[in-house]
Amino acid sequence: MRNYPPPEHDTIFEPFAGSAGYSLRYPDRKVVLCERDPQIAAVWRFLLRVRPDEIHAIPDVPLDGTVDDLLICEEAKWLVGLWLNRAAARPRRSPSKWMRIGIRPGSFWGERVRTTIASQLEAIRHWRIIEDDYRACEKRGVQATWFVDAPYQSAGRHYHYSSAEIDYNELANWCRSRPGQVIVCENEGADWLPFERLDSVKTTRAGRRSKEVVWLANHQANCKTAEKDANAAA
Structure with missing residues (x-):
């Protein structure tokens, strides 16, 4: 950009x-x-109302599991799903091959991504x-x-x-x-x-x-x- x-x-x-x-x-x-x-719009509505601590509380997805293993709302699952594969056009349910083998971990759902998103919330409220x-x-x-x-x-x-x-x-x-x-x-x-x-x-x-x-x-x-x-x- x-x-x-x-x-x-x-x-x-x-x-x-x-x-x-x-x-x-x-x-x-x-x-x-x-x-x-509607899924992408719902993710944005979620981000505009959620608190930073709620983002930090969203867990990692098991590398052999799916977002359905997480006890979180649907919008949060969709948010996580967008970070399970690089440049995903739609939320994914399970980690991509690149995420599973650990290439560029900061590019996939995890602590770095949670911290980045949480730090931006107040700026976009x-x-x-x-x-x-x-x-x-x-x-x-x-x-x-x-x-x-x-x-x-x-x-x-x-x-x-x-x-x-x-x-x-x-x-x-x-x-x-x-x-x-x-x-x-x-x-x-x-x-x-x-x-x-x-x-x-x-x-x-x-x-x-x-x-x-x-x-x-x-x-x-x-x-x-x-x-x-x-x-x-x-």
Whole structure:
């Protein structure tokens, strides 16, 4: 996330929330997350209300067991499940091969992850989560930073709510109409906006890299001009 420009406005909208990696770099801002997946939305609601000591109290998953072995609520199980495999699109029930053999233990559910999450809770307490698709973020006239990380057009078919369900022409028009700063990230080969090369990053597959692209826009000047014209007409 460090390659994306910082927010230029006090409010950040993430219409495809996921792990909200961009907003977590700027937790002091007013943040509105929109998430269509009911499990992911439930995890965010859980995080917005839970206490740090409750996170610390969530136990480890036995390497030969599942999250069902833990006497915790469903939302906590889903949270843990997202940390049982790297870059998991959906909560898992059992530890992945990489977790079982102990590669990068800090990347999977355990003390380090619990400590990190618990330390962030108070900083995000003011955030808002909307369980709906991206169009529910519609806020006419609100100058904000819009960070759009939709399922990638080609590589996003493994999500429960996948790229196959998205009308990318409609999404492109929606992105162009956002008032304020707009940051749209994608993978090389996407053609629904005039993307530019951003970076090449490691993937969870050995030796594979993802070629990331981005589309940036700032509609602040246009919105101010439109508002001025509207006031003059009135």
